[in-house]
Amino acid sequence: MESLLTQTKWRFIDQSISAKTASPLESFAMDDTLCHLVGQQLGKPTIRTWVHNDSVVLGIQDHRLPYVEAGMNELCANGYNPIVRNSGGLAVVLDSGVLNVSVIVSEQQPISINRAFEVMVEFIKAIFPELQDKIEAFEIVGSYCPGSYDLSIGGQKFAGISQRRMKNGVAVQIYLCVEGSGSERAELIKKFYQISLQNEQTKFKYPTITPHVMASLQQLTGQQITVEDVNLRIQQLLLEWDDQLEIMPLQQDEVELYSYYLTRIFKRNESLLR
Known part of the structure; x- marks a missing residue:
């Protein structure tokens, strides 16, 4: 696991500022593009950082909520743009205090699902060496989009x-609540589910959100750590691992492939919202 991170030559793409005003769908298209390039060995393994302004990314199951339109209207009323991704998972909040990181590697040699998750856990612990003994990975019941690899400190998920x-590429993605209030973000999703369900019974069990189980790194550390700080830590860590690090956005010959995936993902999203 360590060798996958430290013995690999990396490319770094920083979209922590440039993606802010774009739709999160553009980031999903970007990761599909990078999966294709890295998986087909047309490019180096890549780490990408990205931030989007106030958005809520819903999963397929969220879109099947009985009163999802009312829930989405509530999100809009609170200044959040709801979109639906064509994949698993449930609702997550993206805003200027949330840093997203994608680690894209080739699966020329098989990488199990759990191993891919563990790679990201180890990467986050390497970014925050002062917290590595406190960071735990297990499902935080009461959080939004709960999963077996929720990262928490003292039982509070961040x-x-x-x-x-796809295409022999694996994109492992994480959202890091760095700044602001984790519980306020959770309150937003709690209200979304309350309005979208209206106490109806559904086959799928949606999470019952308990806001206090979520927090930001600022809250957990008591320090004014920022998205910019974390982004810089990532770049410095990669330079320690690879002194020939490529800090490079998509090149002209890669943009055509990105345009293909972007068109495809927007079409899929439009079909989901009909």
Whole structure:
């Protein structure tokens, strides 16, 4: 696991500022593009950081909520743009205090689902060596988008991990609640589910949100750590591992592939919202 991180030559793409005003769908298209490039060995393994302004990314199951339109209207009324991703997982909040990180590697040699998750856990602990003994990975009941690899400190979740696989590439993605209030973000999702369910019984069990189980790194550390600080830590860590680190956005010959995936993901999203 360690060798996968430290013995690999990396490319770093920083979209922590440039993606802010874009739709999160553009980030999903970007990771699909990078999965294709890395999986087909057309590019180096890549770490990408990205931030989007106030958005709520819903999963397929969320879109099946009985009163989802009312729930989405509530999100809009609170200044959040709801979108639906064509994949698993449940609702997550993205805003300027949340740093998203994608680690994209090739699966020329098989990488199990759990191993891919563990790679991200180890990466986050390497970014925060002063916290590595406190960070735990297990499901935090009462959080939004709960999963077996929720990252927490003292039982309060600050991050969730997902992954996507295609074209022999694996994109492991994490959202890190760095700044602001984790519980306020959880309150937003709690209200979304309350309005979207209206106490109806459904086959799928949606999470019952308990806001106090979620917090930001600022709250957990008592320090004014920022998204910019974490982004810089990532770049410095990668330079320690690879002194020939490529800090490089998509090149002209890669943009055409990105355009293909972008068009595809927007079409899929439009079909979900019909």
